[in-house]
Amino acid sequence: MRRTLLALTALALVAFFSRARSAPPAAPHEIRYRLAWDAADEQAVEGSSFVTTNDRGYRIRIARGYLTSYSMELVECPQGEALSAASEFLWSAVEGTAYAGHGAGTPNPAAVRPMQIESLTAPGLHEAGKALPPPQSYCQVHYLIARAAAEARDLPGDLDMVDASLHIEGSYTTPGSSTEVPFTLHTAIANGALLDHATGQAPIRVDTGRAVTTVTVRRHLARAFDGIDFATVPPKTLANLVLQSLVDHVEVEVESVDANG
Amino acid sequence: MRTGERVFAAAIVLVAIGLLTENRPTSTSSAAARDRAQPGVRLTMDQLHQQGGVPLGWQMTLPPGDVGAGRRAFIDLGCPSCHAVAGAESSGAGANPPGPELSGMGKHHPAAYFAEAILNPDAVLIEGPGYIGADGHSTMPAYPELTALQLADLVAYLASLDRGSPQSCHDGATAASALTRLERGDRPRDEAPVPRRYFTQSFDILPGQLDAFAAWFAARGRPQFLAVPGLESVDTFVDATRPGGALTTVLAFRDEVALRNFLGDPASADLWREFDAFVGPHGHVLSDLPPVYRVPGLSGRRED
Numbered sequence: 067m068r069r070t071l072l073a074l075t076a077l078a079l080v081a082f083f084s085r086a087r088s089a090p091p092a093a094p095h096e097i098r099y100r101l102a103w104d105a106a107d108e109q110a111v112e113g114s115s116f117v118t119t120n121d122r123g124y125r126i127r128i129a130r131g132y133l134t135s136y137s138m139e140l141v142e143c144p145q146g147e148a149l150s151a152a153s154e155f156l157w158s159a160v161e162g163t164a165y166a167g168h169g170a171g172t173p174n175p176a177a178v179r180p181m182q183i184e185s186l187t188a189p190g191l192h193e194a195g196k197a198l199p200p201p202q203s204y205c206q207v208h209y210l211i212a213r214a215a216a217e218a219r220d221l222p223g224d225l226d227m228v229d230a231s232l233h234i235e236g237s238y239t240t241p242g243s244s245t246e247v248p249f250t251l252h253t254a255i256a257n258g259a260l261l262d263h264a265t266g267q268a269p270i271r272v273d274t275g276r277a278v279t280t281v282t283v284r285r286h287l288a289r290a291f292d293g294i295d296f297a298t299v300p301p302k303t304l305a306n307l308v309l310q311s312l313v314d315h316v317e318v319e320v321e322s323v324d325a326n327g
Numbered sequence: 328m329r330t331g332e333r334v335f336a337a338a339i340v341l342v343a344i345g346l347l348t349e350n351r352p353t354s355t356s357s358a359a360a361r362d363r364a365q366p367g368v369r370l371t372m373d374q375l376h377q378q379g380g381v382p383l384g385w386q387m388t389l390p391p392g393d394v395g396a397g398r399r400a401f402i403d404l405g406c407p408s409c410h411a412v413a414g415a416e417s418s419g420a421g422a423n424p425p426g427p428e429l430s431g432m433g434k435h436h437p438a439a440y441f442a443e444a445i446l447n448p449d450a451v452l453i454e455g456p457g458y459i460g461a462d463g464h465s466t467m468p469a470y471p472e473l474t475a476l477q478l479a480d481l482v483a484y485l486a487s488l489d490r491g492s493p494q495s496c497h498d499g500a501t502a503a504s505a506l507t508r509l510e511r512g513d514r515p516r517d518e519a520p521v522p523r524r525y526f527t528q529s530f531d532i533l534p535g536q537l538d539a540f541a542a543w544f545a546a547r548g549r550p551q552f553l554a555v556p557g558l559e560s561v562d563t564f565v566d567a568t569r570p571g572g573a574l575t576t577v578l579a580f581r582d583e584v585a586l587r588n589f590l591g592d593p594a595s596a597d598l599w600r601e602f603d604a605f606v607g608p609h610g611h612v613l614s615d616l617p618p619v620y621r622v623p624g625l626s627g628r629r630e631d
Binding site for chain 1: 556583584587588589591592593594595
């Protein structure tokens with residue numbers, strides 16, 4: 067019996083190595099995630115405040131503000147989906163079902179959960195983390211704003227952001243007026259963006275087994291107040307509207323460098 | 328599959344069979360020492376036939392297993408080389424074991440599901456890296472040499488793993504998010520005016536917990552679900568005709584991003600933890616279609 071086992075094992079090893087020589091398998095490659103703001107946002111800082119004017123003519127000053135960027139992940143391409151403009155048609159022609167059993171508790175290896183607290187009065191670039199997923203094709207990016215936990219990155223010293231997704235203290239000035247009206251937002255509500263096209267309208271396609279990829283999620287803080295009429299919006303819904311506007315103006319940039327040069 | 332791969336796979340199978348035959352794990356529990364299963368439902372043959380050949384709500388029941396013997400079988404069979412179990416004494420899994428972590432699994436699946444996953448790993452293929460091999464089959468090997476007693480013991484052990492889960496099964500921020508697409512084929516369309524995304528959970532309420540569950544849902548569950556941005560409705564149905572959990576709760580989301588935001592939000596995980604405290608093992612389905620809908624073309628009313 068042992069001779070038979072040895073012979074079979076040797077046979078298996080020969081087969082394995084001959085296969086390995088003939089077709090080098092795709093290998094895991096790093097995905098780097100970054101959080102960024104629009105270039106105009108960085109220029110909108112006046113002293114220690116962020117100042118912008120929204121599309122309704124309100125001038126908004128953020129005196130203190132923080133945002134919790136909770137997680138970022140590449141989302142797998144649907145199985146068998148043709149990567150073309152026909153994808154939306156295909157989506158309407160088939161149904162999607164995911165049986166969440168073992169899978170529901172399985173971490174997405176392409177996800178990072180930085181829980182990065184970002185200052186809204188000093189918007190800048192943050193390295194949000196790295197992932198090393200096995201070879202896989204991805205077609206979307208999901209960015210989620212959600213409440214921070216105690217282990218969140220860069221928790222501010224001047225405000226308790228644990229359990230908060232967004233905090234803003236500031237003021238607005240109605241068009242034609244010079245009176246600054248103070249307001250404060252503080253919420254734990256989550257909201258996010260799911261993007262299948264990168265900036266420039268190119269469809270997202272990341273093959274992690276073939277390239278090193280950098281995913282940059284870029285927000286537009288100056289547009290976070292667009293559509294908001296401060297004079298009429300109920301204070302309770304203001305945070306929801308700002309979050310929604312923030313995620314409505316998210317863009318994603320994907321840079322892949324062929325790992326084989 | 329290439330010839331080399333076929334030879335490799337065949338050789339590995341033969342080697343595995345040989346190893347299992349030479350070093351077959353032995354259970355220290357004898358069948359005679361085990362508790363017999365509690366007698367189940369009693370009915371006449373006529374009643375059985377009237378109910379469609381199986382009792383209403385029937386599902387296969389395994390004989391009771393021995394948790395300790397199952398733990399030993401788990402180790403003897405080499406399961407720890409692929410599956411981590413938090414707090415397990417002997418785990419051969421490295422930093423990134425290829426199989427799913429089994430900590431806390433007992434809370435999430437019924438015993439029959441564990442048995443099927445061991446006996447026939449291809450029966451349910453989970454989408455996501457590490458579950459399905461390049462050949463389209465489950466990466467979990469089959470164990471045809473297992474005895475019924477070993478199977479019962481293994482299942483008892485897996486069902487006992489109700490603690491130490493590093494992640495709630497509803498903690499979807501990092502959930503494998505692949506969506507299997509099935510051709511609609513001959514399935515009738517629903518008549519919903521606007522496409523939705525559905526998250527469905529089927530379950531049974533733990534014995535004696537119905538009133539407490541209803542009170543919790545009225546006071547906390549419903550308002551918290553309906554406060555979720557993009558969650559448009561939550562409905563619970565009872566289906567007494569099928570095996571397994573008779574209750575099904577369906578969350579309808581405005582769109583894909585609303586569903587993903589919900590699954591990723593840590594507040595949702597908190598909400599599900601409260602929900603799950605009232606229910607037994609359960610499964611979830613994500614879909615484009617509601618799990619149940621009426622098809623007018625295949626239905627009728629006297630007034631039609």
